[in-house]
Amino acid sequence: xxxxxxxxxxxxxLAWLELARRRGRTTLTSDEVAASVNxxxxxxxxxxxxxxxxxxxxARRGNGxxxxxxxxxxxxxxxxxWLAVSPEPLLALHRTEPNLECPVGRGIRPVxxxxxxxxxxxxxxxxARTSVxxxxxxxxx
Amino acid sequence: xxxxxxxxxxxxxLAWLELARRRGRTTLTSDEVAASVNxxxxxxxxxxxxxxxxxxxxARRGNGxxxxxxxxxxxxxxxxxWLAVSPEPLLALHRTEPNLECPVGRGIRPVxxxxxxxxxxxxxxxxARTSVxxxxxxxxx
DNA sequence: CCAGAAGCAACAGCTTTTGTTACGACTGAG
DNA sequence: CTCAGTCGTAACAAAAGCTGTTGCTTCTGG
Numbered sequence: 454x455x456x457x458x459x460x461x462x463x464x465x466x467l468a469w470l471e472l473a474r475r476r477g478r479t480t481l482t483s484d485e486v487a488a489s490v491n492x493x494x495x496x497x498x499x500x501x502x503x504x505x506x507x508x509x510x511x512a513r514r515g516n517g518x519x520x521x522x523x524x525x526x527x528x529x530x531x532x533x534x535w536l537a538v539s540p541e542p543l544l545a546l547h548r549t550e551p552n553l554e555c556p557v558g559r560g561i562r563p564v565x566x567x568x569x570x571x572x573x574x575x576x577x578x579x580x581a582r583t584s585v586x587x588x589x590x591x592x593x594x
Numbered sequence: 595x596x597x598x599x600x601x602x603x604x605x606x607x608l609a610w611l612e613l614a615r616r617r618g619r620t621t622l623t624s625d626e627v628a629a630s631v632n633x634x635x636x637x638x639x640x641x642x643x644x645x646x647x648x649x650x651x652x653a654r655r656g657n658g659x660x661x662x663x664x665x666x667x668x669x670x671x672x673x674x675x676w677l678a679v680s681p682e683p684l685l686a687l688h689r690t691e692p693n694l695e696c697p698v699g700r701g702i703r704p705v706x707x708x709x710x711x712x713x714x715x716x717x718x719x720x721x722a723r724t725s726v727x728x729x730x731x732x733x734x735x
Numbered sequence: 736c737c738a739g740a741a742g743c744a745a746c747a748g749c750t751t752t753t754g755t756t757a758c759g760a761c762t763g764a765g
Numbered sequence: 766c767t768c769a770g771t772c773g774t775a776a777c778a779a780a781a782g783c784t785g786t787t788g789c790t791t792c793t794g795g
Contacts, residue, residue: 457783458686461706465688469698482740489696490688493785498741505741515793516739531709541782543684543717545597547606547631548753555630557610560733565602568672568729572720576684579713588709592701597782598752623771634754639772646772655772656762682751689784 459538463500464531465490467585468592470510471526480519500538507537526589532581543576544569600679604641605672606631608726609733611651612667621660641679648678667730673722684717685710 466486473481483501487494501520504510510523522529546565551558607627614622624642628635642661645651651664663670687706692699 458689459783460685461687464706465692465698465702468702469696472698484740489693489699491690491693491699492688494740495743495786496784498743499784502742512741513793514739514741514791516737516795518740518793520741531713541597543597544601545599546602547633548599549632551606552630552632555610556733556735557606557613558630558632561606561609561729564729564732565605567732568721568724572672572717575720576713576717579716580709583709588702588705591705591708592697594697600752625771636755636774637753639774643773653772654762655760655770657764657768657770659762659771661772 457539457541459500459503460531460535462490462492462496463504463534463538464585464588466497466501466520467504467509467522467526467529467534468588470520470522471585471589474522474526480513480521482519486520503538504534507533509533509537522585525586527584527586529585530581531583531585531588532577534585535577535580542569543573598680598682600641600644601672601676603631603633603637604645604675604679605726605729607638607642607661608645608650608663608667608670608675609729611661611663612726612730615663615667621654621662623660627661644679645675648674650674650678663726666727668725668727670726671722672724672726672729673718675726676718676721683710684714 469486469489470481473479483494483497486501487497490497501510501512504523505512505520508523509529510520512518512520546562546569551561553559610627610630611622614620624635624638627642628638631638642651642653645664646653646661649664650670651661653659653661687703687710692702694700
């Protein structure tokens with residue numbers, strides 16, 4: 454699969470929003486974010502619309518409008534962002550139902566489901582340890 | 595992305611190989627594995643070829659040949675399997691280079707790389723806790 | 736009213752995954 | 766040695782997802 458870069462784009466946008474805020478600009482347009490991420494403004498709006506649905510940013514339309522952080526950057530974790538933009542699970546079960554006449558075909562799915570959940574939770578717990586503010590602190594200014 | 599199910603197919607094949615071994619059959623053909631997984635034999639051979647390259651199974655060609663476990667099922671972890679069949683990273687950086695004139699564009703990539711590595715390692719550590727033998731033990735017999 | 740910006744649908748190009756067919760390479764049985 | 770059975774692998778098609786693009790609609794402050 455084309456590994457998706459939505460978390461990267463969303464995290465980049467949020468970091469840029471926070472840096473702009475510290476410099477006195479509370480809102481940025483999708484064009485301004487797209488210029489930093491180096492992609493199309495529609496791609497940015499798609500990501501930021503996801504974040505908007507999750508309450509991580511606010512969006513105002515109209516002349517002079519744009520996007521702003523929905524809450525302090527220290528209170529937005531990478532997990533929040535990942536959950537907002539990543540609809541797909543990390544690991545998928547069989548695409549077609551396995552053969553139920555085989556003991557493995559009958560029994561393996563609930564086991565793998567549990568194991569995949571555990572691995573996904575470990576992954577998520579790691580993402581939850583870092584906030585957007587932390588990302589800015591780790592960047593050279 | 596179509597989330598890939600290679601880990602599922604490979605784990606299923608290994609569990610089936612181990613169960614067959616306990617019943618006295620040390621090798622299975624790709625057709626027999628495919629019948630349990632309910633997919634095409636070529637798909638199974640592709641997965642098992644990956645596992646073969648990683649040393650997790652042995653493959654013998656010729657009349658009466660097939661695949662067998664390369665080492666005890668208790669010594670094959672899901673992480674071994676994942677590493678053998680999953681070429682793609684869990685999280686991708688920007689597809690195109692961000693704008694280097696922006697401080698975020700310049701600085702965010704090494705930070706995200708580190709954070710993604712940490713999350714991936716947490717994920718891998720979770721997979722490493724379970725072996726193929728554990729999977730069989732968690733299945734109803 | 737209107738200019739500017741978000742919201743959104745539709746489409747194309749690309750990549751990945753899965754599935755299928757076909758065929759070559761190898762090997763044990765006879 | 767022959768041959769049937771099996772792995773190994775290439776080529777191809779269908780389906781799905783991601784990115785990027787265009788164009789239009791909706792909203793809102795001036």
